[in-house]
Amino acid sequence: MNKTLIALTLAAASTLAANAQAESATWTQKILTPETALKAAEAAKAECVKRGWQVAVAVTDPSGLP
Structure with missing residues (x-):
């Protein structure tokens, strides 16, 4: 009985460890339409104009590309 319990515990632990590694290798990322x-850029520009600031507004992807 003890050997069976130990074997099942080890099998469960190794399965959980494998799943934890697989989960950490993936991620999700939200993307703006x-x-x-465009709405965010226009709102930022409008706020800057309202405050009298001269700025350029750009929207980039996560890599910094427009």
């Missing part, structure tokens, strides 16, 4: 990005 072009329409939402």
